[in-house]
Amino acid sequence: MSKPLGYYTSYTPDEDSLLEKLQEEYGSAFEKISKREKLSILMILASNLGCQIEGGVRGEIYAVAKEMTDKLSPSDQAGIMEALVSQIRWGQNAEPVHHT
Template sequence: MSKPIGYYTNYTPGDEGLLAQMQSVWGAQLQELNNADRLWMIYKLAEELCAEFEEALEIEDLTEGVEEAVERSNSELQQSDRLGLIEALVNQVKHSK
């Protein structure tokens, strides 16, 4: 990450709370975390966000091909492509209405 936490969140230097604590312990760019820590955090945060939509979305409601694409991604996409796909999906969720 080349930008500080505040670029991606509502955190402003001087604020208190979890984001301030994370920045203090792991650095403004979370540079003190290793990739295992980062990926675990992504997994857990995504899991929690999905739980918020769980009642409205059943597996049968997924767009045709989504489940198959995810299953195939591990064997057919390089790690950098899977990370890029995650980034693209996050941006779509973040900016959709």
């Protein structure tokens, strides 16, 4: 069972916010949103956050991501997504390695 929205966000009950509205409409753990819809939201939010960060993306990262989609099970892909979200949220970011 998933934790409620307030566990992951600044949401507090009765605050009349977007988070309150989302919880009322889609459930405290987004149980009224399908897996496909959740992945779409994740993709959109990730794209938005990525556009707010300066710098580029090394070409090899696109190749690695393509290899992941081709060779990893859906469960392992979701596990990598969970690991990346945790690292992005809690600051476990490495500087890119530049191979010469």
